[in-house]
Amino acid sequence: MKFSLNWLKDYVDVNIDTKELDHRLTMSGMEVEKIVKLGDDQIFDLEVTPNRADCLSILGLAREVAAVLGLPAKLSIPDLNVDSTEPCDIQIDDLEKKHEKILEKALKQIEDRRYEQELVSQGVKDIVKLAIVFCGKKLWLKYA
Incomplete structure (x- = not known):
């Protein structure tokens, strides 16, 4: 983005x-x-x-x-005057089938960006790399 x-x-x-x-x-x-x-x-x-x-x-x-x-955000909620009561279709990818790939991608990003080295350089000793994927009320975890 x-x-x-x-x-x-x-x-x-x-x-x-x-x-x-x-x-x-x-x-x-x-x-x-x-x-x-x-x-x-x-x-x-x-x-x-x-x-x-x-x-x-x-x-x-x-x-x-x-x-x-640690700063305030200047956000306001716009007034949306929507008169339509027509239903609309919303398509959502089937995350349940993709969660393992997404977990792996998140863990790879942790490795690629060298977060562990940054934390170690700041004195952190016990580090757990954790990937989390949410889908509705379901949750998948993977750690390294």
């Missing part, structure tokens, strides 16, 4: 430099693929894992960044 830092700043008063934001997002589990300068803006390209669909919108991302930085 790509997002504009200037757009994000409409919702969170980001008060750190781009490199530090990259590091903090990465340490929170949001892999920053790259950052591109575009005029006076920075465009972040994030790898959003399947368990973080809440971060697939600028508002969800703003909530995450605010939490990571």
Whole structure:
């Protein structure tokens, strides 16, 4: 997912430099693929894992960044005047069949991003790598 830092700043008063934001997002589990300068803006390209669909919108991302930085998010719920009572179809991938692959991908990301080395360098001794997948009321776990 790509997002504009200037757009994000409409919702969170980001008060750190781009490199530090990259590091903090990465340490929170949001892999920053790259950052591109575009005029006076920075465009972040994030790898959003399947368990973080809440971060697939600028508002969800703003909530995450605010939490990571310990800042308030400037969010408001718009008034949606929807008069339609027509039903709509919603398709959801069959996560139950894909959960094992998603768990493996999450554990691989932990390895690829070297989170363990970062934690060890900060003095953490007992580290468990844990992948979690939710689907409705079901939960799958895998650890390494």
